Amino acid sequence: MSTGMSGDWVDALTAEHRLTQGLFDTLEATDDSQVATRTTLLGKLKYALTKHANEEENVIYPALRQANLAHDADALTGEHGYVKTYLYELETLPKNSPDWLARVRDFRAMLEEHIRMEEEEVFPAFRKLMSPEQNARLTSLMNKEGFKMA
Numbered sequence: 001m002s003t004g005m006s007g008d009w010v011d012a013l014t015a016e017h018r019l020t021q022g023l024f025d026t027l028e029a030t031d032d033s034q035v036a037t038r039t040t041l042l043g044k045l046k047y048a049l050t051k052h053a054n055e056e057e058n059v060i061y062p063a064l065r066q067a068n069l070a071h072d073a074d075a076l077t078g079e080h081g082y083v084k085t086y087l088y089e090l091e092t093l094p095k096n097s098p099d100w101l102a103r104v105r106d107f108r109a110m111l112e113e114h115i116r117m118e119e120e121e122v123f124p125a126f127r128k129l130m131s132p133e134q135n136a137r138l139t140s141l142m143n144k145e146g147f148k149m150a
């Protein structure tokens with residue numbers, strides 16, 4: 001999976017969104033007896049989402065605020081807080097609980113709306129606002145954040 005070695009920051013973040021959605025597909029296909037599989041998949045999901053949040057929160061959202069788009073950045077940051085809350089709940093709830101998969105589905109619904117806002121509203125509009133040089137700089141800064149956790 002590309003993590004934006006080249007290309008641009010929007011494409012790289014979009015590819016990471018698809019990777020996350022694939023992990024949710026796999027998680028949702030488990031049943032309550034597959035505790036070890038759920039533990040492994042939850043670990044992968046947490047890693048992927050933490051790396052992704054570092055890239056967005058340390059580079060993209062601050063750049064949005066600098067461009068007077070703090071309203072979008074603040075809303076998206078608030079949603080990242082709920083991502084961490086869902087991860088925490090899924091770690092603490094017994095993985096053979098009949099409620100576990102229901103929480104996964106709630107989590108996914110919340111995250112899908114977050115992804116939709118980033119991909120359809122905030123990110124393309126911001127990319128258009130910037131020069132090719134500014135976009136290239138943002139891509140480079142974001143990749144540096146990603147490499148810290150690669």
Ligand SMILES: [Fe+2]
Pocket residue numbers: 056076080114118
């Ligand atoms: Fe995000």
Ligand SMILES: [Fe+2]
Pocket residue numbers: 013017052056115118
């Ligand atoms: Fe994102």
